[in-house]
Amino acid sequence: MITNIVAASGVRVHEIYKSFPVPDAPGTSRLALGGISFSIAAGELVSLVGPSGCGKSTLLRLVAGLDFPDTGELLVGEERIVGPSAERGLVFQDPNLFPWLTVRRNIEAGLVARGVLREKRSEVDEFMRLVALEAFANAYPHHLSGGMAQRVALARALINHPKVLLLDEPLGALDAFTRMRMQDEVLCLWENRRTTMLLVTHDIDESIYMSDRILIMTQAPGQIDREIDIDLARPRDRTSDSFLRFRSEILEHLHFAGKAADLPA
């Protein structure tokens, strides 16, 4: 078990605006993010939920440093984000494993990229064990199931001991059972390592089950609409009254509760 806890960092997002050109109408642009501010404490697990197209993934890319805001400030700890870095790991919905590398070499990729493979080779084995994939060390990604591939992607991101782990619907493509098991695995990784995590998800149950705090976003332009603290002890019971209360609160907020009555006949 990897116990060396890396100093996690908080994230501060201040008044972020981001627009994209509209492909059909040259010269015009659409505001994707309209003044977003929030902060995440070091070691906190925060979910970002909201309708599709509200700019959740855009926001995550900005924090990852893969894209830049029009205005506003992004800080990790005390440092401004100026580009991608191994300190901020990113896991997508598609595991995006390098298909030309075996499982083991995929997990090593971060060490190779930073040129520290020689010193840290022993960690590769630890991470393979951590995600229970020793038996598949020499398999190529196309032999893996969706859940296994996502575990490799998690291990690949974690091997750099990132201060912040950004998760863009990492379990969105998995079936319901695998997804629930993986939620526990991600929580286990988080509890062991206390990495700051920002989780983008469509799944309201997932956000309640996993996070310390939920940020609800609205659409066009994307804004943080509401923050909900989930003050339930872990492991959480998905069928408890308090769990279901949070659920209906969020659904109501997103106008999905009892919507049937409003639908045109």
Place this chain on the structure above:
Amino acid sequence: MNADAAVTHKRSTLPWPMQLAVPVASLITFGTHLLIAQKAPPLETRSYMLLFWEIVGVSIVLAIAQRFWPALRKWMRHIWPIFTAAILLIGVWDVITAGLHLLPLPYFPGPAVILRSLISDRALLFDSTWHSLVLLLSGYILGVIVGLISGVCIGWSSSVRYWGMPVLKVVGPIPATAWIPLAMVVAPSSTVSAVGLIALAVWFPVTMLTASGISNTRASYLDVARTLGAGPFYLIFRVAIPAAVPNIFIGLFMGLGASFLTLVVAESVGVKSGLGWYLSWAQGWAEYGKVFAALIIMAGFFSTVMTLLFKLRDRVLVWQKGIIKW
């Protein structure tokens, strides 16, 4: 029960018709030849006869060996029907040419004449093949190296693409053989000009396919690599190039085809050695047996080179599923 028995039988040995197919086909083809040879002017048929006795002998030995050697049996089951057909086809060729004179002589000699040319000219043919191989490999390897470098640069850097792409689009489609008049004037020797022409023929498809492979690298692979701490070196050599390898191989295959063509043309007009030169030399003396002999050697030579490239690709691309078989 019957079906079961049949399956077991099939596993332990080849069915009789398949075991006997090759020897019987050989006897038919050679028998036909003897009938033809009686009517035709006296032909030297000893080598032809020896060939068929050898085929008969070897095929009988293999028919016995396959009972104890499953891998051989599997291979024979796969290849024997084609091999049988090939032998019968030689017989048909014999009937059409030497037997019925349906095709004009001396342009279409019978198989015995071709075999005799192969044997009598074997030293020269071997030497020509060797020269062709050296020339082909020098030109091909040079073209591949230059093509990979220019392809990666054009695919990766947008400014290189801006200046390089027009050159590629305008110069690339000119067939390499069209440069022969200029190449002969510019190059210090005909061998150098042939190497340059083959390299040019290979360079275009390799550059084109490499560039498109590199520039179509999935953006998310590059994003992931960046968040893992990758710098430009890692992004180019460990992400973009591996991602482009399937495309690069298509370019290598297209380039190989173009290099065969250019090799044969360059050898027949400038270089004084090689299979292309041998071919036009034999044609000059109206020795069409030798022309066919050279064609047979070329078929074996080029398809072997092609097969080696396929083997290399299968090895490099083990990570890909559903690879096309050659």
